[in-house]
Amino acid sequence: MGKYVFKSLLQIIPVLFIVSLIVFVLVRVTGDPVALMLPETATAEDRAVLTQALGLDQPLYTQYVKFLGNAIQGDFGQSFRYGQPALELVLERLPASFELAAAAMFFAVLMAVPLGVISAVKRNTFTDLLISGISVIGKAMPNFWMGIMLILLFSVMLGVLPVSGRGGLSHLILPAFTLGVGLAAQMTRLIRSSMLEILNQDYIRTARSKGLGRLTVIVRHAFRNGLIPVVTIMSLQFTSLIGGTLITETVFSWPGLGQLLVVAVNTHDMAIVQAAVFVIALIVVLVNILTDVSYRLLDPRIKYD
Template sequence: MAKYIAKSLLQMIPVLLFISLIVFVLVRVTGDPVALMLPETATDEDRAILTKELGLDQPLYRQYALFLANAVRGDFGTSFHYNQSALPLVLERLPASFELAVAAMILAVVIAVPAGIWSAVKRNTFADLFISGISVLGKAMPNFWMGIMLILFFSVIFRMFPVSGRGGIEHLILPALTLGVGLSAQMTRLIRSNMLEILNQDYIRTARSKGIFETIVIGKHALRNGLIPVVTIMSLQFTSLIGGTLITETVFAWPGLGQLLVAAVNTHDMAIVQAAVFVIAIFVMVMNLLTDIIYRLLDPRIKYS
């Protein structure tokens, strides 16, 4: 396992190099960085000075080499909108997105695991049909609509929770619920289908024939084997929550990475875009590695060579 982890860490290097090349190219095809950073009243002399400072007067391969050398040091440029180094700004917003993603994922797991198990155990009953119907409805509702409805009912009408911002637990409930509902709907359907398949396996029938309590059969034997696909979905969704909760963070004015990225794109602040893309890419790769480790913990039969 240690060799696999070391090999995976080494494989991250060429992936990051490829990502750096993509970011470098995209920054240059989106427009002239000098024109984006300077005001319209800037003179030709100002443009020439900034072009030289940024190294844009050099050949492309030298520009890429300079960009790569700066990226290794964590220097992705200075945000002209905030007049600060881009990477610290991104890292400053990352805990807020992480907090929201963890809360949404916990809420989704708390809802989806018992609902999915109950739906599978009570197959083709009213409970199964009800849970399946709610899951379809929860998956069909867009996040922005869910967020607006939650604000309308729980913030405007009943005044139970704040409308926006980040603070105590009361600020976290509505945005976490907005993201968690859709996640729980998807996970519930996945857990149900996995449990239905596993409950028909021979080893489950053998465990039941030995007189083992049904809760132990479901919880220890069936659920553990059915969690591997769920862990995959959780990993993919969690990484998307870190960098992709743009709409939810905007609706609730949550000061996370998604809101910062939207503002950077709107203002053409490419230094922040570059830093955010690198941070998200590293986070995705680390999450994939952790997912592989969790696979091994759930099922010792899985071997990595």
């Protein structure tokens, strides 16, 4: 396992190199940053001076080599919109995104695990149909609509939770629940399918034939082996939450990385786009490694050569 983790960590280098190259090229072929940074009254001389200052008058390969050298040192340039180092801005927003993603995942697991297991155990009963129906409704509801409805109910009508912003636990409940509902709906269906497959395995029937209690069979034998696909979807969803919760962040004015990245794309703030994508790519790779390690912990039969 240690050798596998070490090899996986080494693979981070070529992955980040490829990501940086793709982002660098795409950012520069999608528009002229000089035109966005200068006012309409700027002269051709102003454009030439700024172009030279940014190094945009050099060939692309020269710009990339310089960018890569600076990136290795943690320097992705200055944000012309905020006037601060791009990586500093990204890292400032990252804790808020982690906080929201972790809370949303907590709500999702808290709802999905018992519902998915009960739905599988009570297969083709009214309980199963009810849980399946709730899952479909939860998945079908758009995040922005859910967020607005929660604000109207708990903030406007009842006045028990804040409308927006990031502060204490009370500020986190509504946006986390908004994101968690959709995740819970998806995970519930996945847990149900996984549990149904596990419950029909020979070793489960053997455990029952030995006289083990139903709860023991479900919790100690079936549930643990049924967690592997759930861990996979959790890792995928968590990484997408880090950089892709724009709608929820906008509805609740949550100062996360997703909102910063979209604003940077719209204003063609190259430094922030490059820094944010680079950081998100690193997070994705690390989460994937942790997911592979968790497979081994859940199922000792899995071996990594």
